[in-house]
Amino acid sequence: MIQIRKPGLVDYTATLAAMKEFTDCRSADTPDELWLLEHAPVFTLGLAAKRSDLLAPGKIPVVQVDRGGQVTYHGPGQLVAYTLIDLKRAGLNARSLVSALENAVINTVAEYGIKAHSLRKAPGVYVGTAKLASIGLRIRRGCSYHGLALNVDLDLTPFTRINPCGFAGMQMTQLTSLGGPGDLDQVADDLGNRLQQLCN
Numbered sequence: 001m002i003q004i005r006k007p008g009l010v011d012y013t014a015t016l017a018a019m020k021e022f023t024d025c026r027s028a029d030t031p032d033e034l035w036l037l038e039h040a041p042v043f044t045l046g047l048a049a050k051r052s053d054l055l056a057p058g059k060i061p062v063v064q065v066d067r068g069g070q071v072t073y074h075g076p077g078q079l080v081a082y083t084l085i086d087l088k089r090a091g092l093n094a095r096s097l098v099s100a101l102e103n104a105v106i107n108t109v110a111e112y113g114i115k116a117h118s119l120r121k122a123p124g125v126y127v128g129t130a131k132l133a134s135i136g137l138r139i140r141r142g143c144s145y146h147g148l149a150l151n152v153d154l155d156l157t158p159f160t161r162i163n164p165c166g167f168a169g170m171q172m173t174q175l176t177s178l179g180g181p182g183d184l185d186q187v188a189d190d191l192g193n194r195l196q197q198l199c200n
Helices: 010-026 095-110 157-161 184-199
Strands: 002-012 031-037 042-045 062-064 071-074 078-086 124-128 130-140 143-151
Touching: 002 010, 002 184, 010 031, 010 062, 031 184, 042 184, 071 078, 071 130, 071 157, 078 184, 095 124, 095 130, 095 143, 095 184
Parallel strands: 002 031, 042 062
Antiparallel strands: 031 078, 042 071, 078 143, 124 130, 130 143
């Protein structure tokens, strides 16, 4: 059974260090963990990111990270789910984990009356052409860390200061704009229940 932790609003760089340490120190018997949290405002650049996609960061910190993908934004009101999973033990690979994360979000927001979908060419979850959730993973020693970010009820303005996931002009959306709940705890519980099934 995956262990769920909810540390609240936490610093990005400290959380990144904690994920790396957990992954490096875990053994074959270490239970998988799911961290559900929020971050203070930060732009993160994945391994495929181009600095040219960082248009006008201003005073928001920029952190280079080791996940896949390109540039994105995290901030209060966005639910971040970090999936620290032994992929072999869970019967998953990187592609199937991405699909499982996308489906968990799609099925969760369907409960709120929101019809969402994924795109093979651009991982994440979309409503129409607008992006609702972003996904970026790192696999090390056969285990995953990083995960997904679901926009719940946040200031979307910082996304206009980047090319989200490397796509110029990509529109971002959030649950409250789509008639969904703005209660982060509720969404964390609903999504957490879906994600728990990854490791059962």
